[in-house]
Structure formats: structure tokens, C-alpha cells
Amino acid sequence: MVDFDSLPADAPPQERALHVLETVFGYSSFRGHQGEIVQHVAGGGDALVLMPTGGGKSLCYQVPALLRQGTGVVISPLIALMQDQVDALDEVGVRAAFLNSTQSFDEAMQIERRLRQGDLDLLYVAPERLMTPRCLDLLESARISLFAIDEAHCVSQWGHDFRPEYIKLSVLHERFPQVPRIALTATADQQTREEIIHRLQLEDARQFVSSFDRPNIRYQIVEKANGRKQLLDFIKSEHPEDAGIVYCLSRKKVEETADFLRSEGINALAYHAGMDYAQRTANQARFLREDKIVMVATIAFGMGIDKPDVRFVCHLDLPKSVEGYYQETGRAGRDGLPADAWMAYGLQDVVQQRRMIDESDADETFKRVLGTKLNAMLALCETLHCRRVHLLDYFGEKSAPCGNCDTCLTPPVSFDATVEVQKLLSTVYRVEQRFAPGHVIEVLRGIDGERVKQWRHDQLSVFGVGSDRGEAEWRAILRQVIALGLLTVDADNYSALKLTEAARPVLRGEQAVQLRRYQKPEKAKRSSQRSSFVETDLSTEEQALFEKLRWWRVETARAHNVPAYVIFHDATMREIAKARPQSLDDLRHVTGVGEKKLETYGAQIIALIAEMQAAQSS
Structure with missing residues (x-):
């Protein structure tokens, strides 16, 4: 439970939200749209949240769940990770649990009792489990503060992570009309957004779209x-x-x-x-x-x-x-x-991706969607x-x-490749659009191998017209020509290259083509720009303290059986190394240190810092 005793009884919602953020999660301010989203959902509104991976989506439902009466139910497709998510919340003092198929009957019954008794702040459930009559009845017997539908793009039948059970989640709106819902995802183009809204009945939900940019x-x-x-x-x-x-x-x-x-x-x-x-x-x-x-x-x-x-x-x-x-x-x-x-x-x-689309069991409409996405x-x-x-x-x-x-x-060099592309397209046409890329390139380069001779393609007028370029160059050109939609790959005919309608104006000389000039792959070299991109300036003493903190974190995480980052992120430990707090009150002001972590680990960290300083001064 969150302690609001230090706040006036009539504290405004924004102040209460910041109190939760600081005392529980250890952050002094919200980022981007987080504050707006928290206020909207905590106030009972529905929301669709698009925020990049690492942008802080989880706080957008965790904080409102702690502000509202009842238990926040998080629908997540990630059964294998629920334990880690619950462990992380437990570390900051949030009463969290999950219901999934990895639990025994007795364990599940205990979680169900805690839910009915109002002894949980957050409950994680997989969509398959949620849709069972037993689980829906269970939720109706409890007080639910909100529903968070994580990875909401899974509702899209056109998407890369489609989960059929997500389509049925509209039942939440029908059976729990007074409970706010927040759908969250990091990946959704306009079509997917519209499908999320339609499938989940979020037509009246407020949309929050953050920048998709991850400049780091x-x-x-x-x-x-x-x-x-x-x-x-x-x-x-x-x-x-x-x-x-x-x-x-x-x-x-x-x-x-x-x-x-x-x-x-x-x-x-x-x-x-x-x-x-x-x-x-x-x-x-x-x-x-x-x-x-x-x-x-x-x-x-x-x-x-x-x-x-x-x-x-x-x-x-x-x-x-x-x-x-x-x-x-x-x-x-x-x-x-x-x-x-x-x-x-x-x-x-x-070639492989085109073949996979063509050979799939999907209908023609779905194949066209897949083809469009591959083209992008x-x-x-x-x-x-x-x-x-x-x-x-x-x-x-x-x-x-x-x-x-x-x-x-390293800006790529472009060149007028119209003539090269015409040679390539002409060769595909002369071999009757029946042969795969390797054969077409051999004819272009004038390689009179056994298969070329067998089909008498060494007698064609296009034989050797591309002998001035190597195989790797022609493969690069061919790849770009396919990407431009001038050629397609026929999976039903041994990956044969075929001309498209878009190739006609190029062959007739009515349309020029600019391509990226081929550059021979080089061995990777250590980048020199990286150090100027993000500041990581720790002094020698600070670096030593940071490394000591890392070792302490490893041992602590092992003892708690949780990932190391659940104890503290590197960014928090860097800040500790720089600030060198001398007291618990000093440590309280470090980003990422909430009240529960201060209580659990504060004395150890202060003692570790004192020990390091004593060793350095002696």
C-alpha cells in the first residue's frame, strides 16, 4: 500500500501521482506524456498509449493502479517474464502477483484469495487465462481499479505478433464498463492503431502518441x-x-x-x-x-x-x-x-522472404499485406x-x-544506374522470366557454365553485357531493383525472376533509376563517435566505486534470485558513484531509489561508500 499520510487529505491528483512516483519508484518527475496519461487513467479515462520500447510504458498503468482503489489487472502475453515483472514490483514495495499455467493449484488459489480480499495492487494475467469463464467470474468478484492491455499490437491480424486471444478482449468493455482500460504498445503504424481501437472498442479512448525516436x-x-x-x-x-x-x-x-x-x-x-x-x-x-x-x-x-x-x-x-x-x-x-x-x-x-510469403497458407489479401510490409x-x-x-x-x-x-x-554514393538496370531487366526477359538470380547474373556476366550452355543462353544477345561488374555488384543492383518493385521473385517457379509493370518505362528509357553504389564490405572498426554521444564521465575514484557497487549488486541479486537490474539500474549506480551519499537522506534524492529500496539496501550502500572512502584515504 502507498503511504499518503505525509500528504494533505485534499492534495490535488497531480501531487498524489508525483508522491507515488517518488516514494515508490524513486523518480522525481514524469517523462514525456507519462504525467498526462497517469492523470487521465487515474481519473477513470480510457487510453491508447504508443511509446517506444524503454520509454516508460509500465509506469503509465502502475502509478494509476496505486492511485485508484482496487487491483490493477495487466493483460500480458509474456508468461515466461511475469515472475521477473512481479519480482521487480516486489522490490519497490508494490503488492503484485500473477496467474498463469506455471503455478500449482494451491498457488493459484492463494493468489485468487488475495485478489478477492483486496490484498493486491497489480495482477498479471495472460489473455488465454483471462478469457476463461472462471477467471472472468473471479474478476467480477473483486474490486478492479483498471485493465492494462500490454503489447496491444498483438490484436492486429496483419501484425508480426498476432495473438488470436487479443481479439476477444473487447469483453472487458462489455463486462466491466466502469473500469478504465489502457492499451499500450511500442509498435503500431496507422493501420494497426485503427485495428487496436476497433478490436478493443476504444473509440472514445484518448490517444497518447510519443515520439518513436530512440536517439541512443x-x-x-x-x-x-x-x-x-x-x-x-x-x-x-x-x-x-x-x-x-x-x-x-x-x-x-x-x-x-x-x-x-x-x-x-x-x-x-x-x-x-x-x-x-x-x-x-x-x-x-x-x-x-x-x-x-x-x-x-x-x-x-x-x-x-x-x-x-x-x-x-x-x-x-x-x-x-x-x-x-x-x-x-x-x-x-x-x-x-x-x-x-x-x-x-x-x-x-x-528471395527467401518473397518465397516464404508466396508459399504461406495465407489468403491473397493477407499475402498482399505481407508483401507491402516487406517492401517497406x-x-x-x-x-x-x-x-x-x-x-x-x-x-x-x-x-x-x-x-x-x-x-x-558514411553517406552512400548514388549513381545513375539506368543502363545497368536495363541490362538486368533485358536479361530477365531474354531468359523468358524462368530463372533464378544466380543464373541471370551468370548470363549477364558472360559466365558460360554448364547450365548456361545447356539452355543455350550463351547465344543470347545479352550474354556478357554486364561483364564489367563482379557478381557481388550485380547482386547489390538486383537486390535494389527488387526493392524498387521492378522485379519480383516467383516462389512457385524455383525463385524465377519476373518483370513487373513498373519495369516497362525503365526498359523503354522513359524512367531513370538511381541506385546505391556497391561498396565492398569492410571489417568492423571500433567507432570513434560513440564517446561523444552520451556522457559517462566518471572519475577514477567514481569508477572504482561504481565497480564495487556492481559487485555488491551481483551478490545481492543472487541472494534475492532476481536479475541484477531489478536491484538497481546502472544509471542509478552511476549517480550514486558520483553523489557519494553520506546518509540515508542523501541517498533518498538519487534517481531510482524509492522508499522500499532505501529501507532494504540503504544502510548497505552507505556502509560500502564509507568503506571505499576509508580505503582511498589511507
């Missing part, structure tokens, strides 16, 4: 040559001692990549849905609780991951959509410190301009060049 993340997309080797170079040059996530498209590639990284001395773990549940859960727990671990995973891993110090997110395969890419890269740098989003991308990625992803990869501008524009937000992505730091 540096976006970099490189030409794929040897993807695994490029990944290794990147990790060793940029993040040799950091935690990170590497996404792969297939389970097999996850296993192979994790094995490869381990063989090269990287502490890598694997995660995908095909693994033994116990092993998968153990790997996730290690990633959350230990430092310097690289998780190699399919997209089954990540939604709701609160680990703040993930310093990089890499993709070895092309994501299916900008929404998926944005959500996955947003798991880096949640603490606001510099982080990297790195991707290796090549022609085969384009390709456009981001192939842009000649600032990646951040392009990314934010996708979500309807205008911005200026960031100066912190690869296309800003």
Missing part, C-alpha cells in the same frame, strides 16, 4: 558477405564485453550461430520455440540475470524483455516488417545509453538517406537527419 540507438545495415564472420567482427570490435541479442530466421541457424560464437570465445546462448522448455527457460533466466551474455534467437525471444543494458541487437536475416525490426532493435539500450542495431543483409534474404522493410535497407528519418516516417513522424546512423556517418 545507432542503426547500421551492411552488405552481407559472410554473415557469421561479419557478426563476429562486429561483436569483437564494438561490444566484446557487452550483452546483446542476435536474431536469426530459423531454429537451425540459431543453433549454428550460437555454436559458432561460442567456438570463437563469445558467451552465447540459444533460444527458439523448438528447444526443450526447461533449457529455453534456463537460458532466458541466465541472459536476464548475468552480464556479458549474447542471446542468439528467433523472434520467439524478446517481447517484454526489460533488461536495460542490452548494448546491441543484430539481425543475420531480414526481418519481415518495419514493425518487427523496430520492436526487436528497441530491446537495445533501454537505459538510454549508446546501443547498436546492426544487420547483415543480402540478395538471398529478399526493403526500402529502409536500401535508402540513400538517413535511416532514422526513414524509420520514423514509417510511423508517421517527421524528423531531421540524425547524424548517428550509417548513412549519416
